[in-house]
Amino acid sequence: MEGRSVSTEVIHDPSIRSRFERAKALVSSPAGWLVVAAIALGVFLRFHAFDFPQSFLFDEHHFVNNARNYISGRADQNDHPPFGKLLIAQSMVILGDTPVGWRLPSAISGLLTIGLGAVAAGRLFSLEAGFVAGALLGLDGFLISYSRAGLLDGFLATGAMSSVVLATFPSTVPLAALGGVLTGIAMNIKFSGVAVFAPVLVNILLTPQSNARRIRTIAFAGLCATITYFLLFSYGLRVVAHPASVADVVAKSRALLHHHLELTDMKNPATSGWVTWALPVRPLVLGYVEHFGEVRALTSLGNVVVWWSTVSLTLALVGLIVWLGIGRILQPSDEKRSGGVRAFVQVHGRSICIVLSSALSFVAPWVATHRDSYIYHFLPTYAVLVLISAGFVAAQTARLTFAVLALVLLVGAFYAPVWSFMPLSPQAYHARLFLESWR
């Protein structure tokens, strides 16, 4: 790690063969077995009783009903841009108007998030970190629950992860254009998807090149984002036979934005302030079905080991970066690899900046405004922050990494029933969601 230049810090380029050999060795190591088990359990939980319940979960009615509207050429009544509902509609056209049809795009998106997260952590930190990221993202209830519901936020998490992957490559014009296209797509799911642009922007700024070139690249990426946004939105309007000119997209977007800015009363019992997401105080129960002496539920509560360690590490990192200054952490470091937070920041300063730019951009709208906020607004932020946890855990001793993975697996197993609608007794349900505000 020593003596690495700033521009190439995140680019690991040993031969493909040697990386493959290392990956093989990692999979067959004891920690590798735990990683495989955690991912396998996580994938199982994403699909167990996938079509249960046959009725809508949480906010699915907003998106599935409007996907139905797109299919039958009726107006979209929802307050988000069209693309997320068009994805659900496409799935319903192929698989039918069934719970599987409603939810499969989210499941695919959830699997992509795991894969992209592993690639991102592998490139940002180390190959080991990539494996650990796969396990942490795979066996987390926040991500699992949003892979099982026909909702939009899982798509944003995938978008966030994709742009972090892009930012692990040295910035070029085609790559920036791709980042712009990703941003346009994400903004077409929810406006907050604009945050997908942050790591692309940070990567452009951190890649050694002239300022004029930087400005041109940023402008080009922004142009790609804008064009993509307009094309997709316009397509959504055309599907329902609405006027779809640039002016129409602008007018419709302004109306939606205005509507969102007025939602500030925080009276919905599901709302939660962004500060409370650290615990979290109010994860959402996306589905709850009670039978005699049995409960089947789906909670968005994450894997508490991953959640609490990720939040603690992020707070420590942000504090340290404020203390040391951005400039100092971006300098090439002679720090020997060690398990401390400070050493981690100094070795991986650039990578941490890329991830934090994505994480902070996704929470910024809720910090900066009084717009009603819900825990699911934290999903993309949380997903990318897990990458930092993975990098940090992988930088520890093999024994400590093993212990963390074992704990994640055991806690994941304990929470498995409430992440996948497995029947359990009310007492067992309460034991898992032990805070009243979690139920």
Add this chain to the structure above:
Amino acid sequence: MALSKDHAVAVIVILAAACIVIFGRRTLAVGDSVGVGFTLVPQDAVALACSSDGSLSDAKCEYDGAGNPIDTKEPLRPVVLTSSRDVVLLSGIWASAGVQDWLQEARRRERDERVEVSCLVKYIGTMHDVAVRFREHDAFGARVRLRVATVSECRVTKKE
């Protein structure tokens, strides 16, 4: 591939995780206490009934499988749970003080009111091949499998 002591620990952790998923959910077991809610009207005291040749811990239906009355002190009564719409058989609803007081008062005043009832019940098992009815002169329905519980205590929580 050489397997080390750490591999053995990994296997133990994975097996422990599998056991937690499979056995750690504590699904409903005989003897468990469960809180339930349902509604009653005074006529239910004679209307709710079941028919079966089986019994569970001395709990029996009011009628045998052929529909003949059985002499039993606290016959099982079918109720529809408010939260899940599940049908369960309960023994001792009308013997519980809260329900008895309400029923006597309703009969004295000749009031045909529907009330919400919350009970703590003890699950005693599943009865197979049982038919139920919810109106006094109705025929029994199809034979099904139903969960059976004995009432520990009940209270009338809300009058509609």
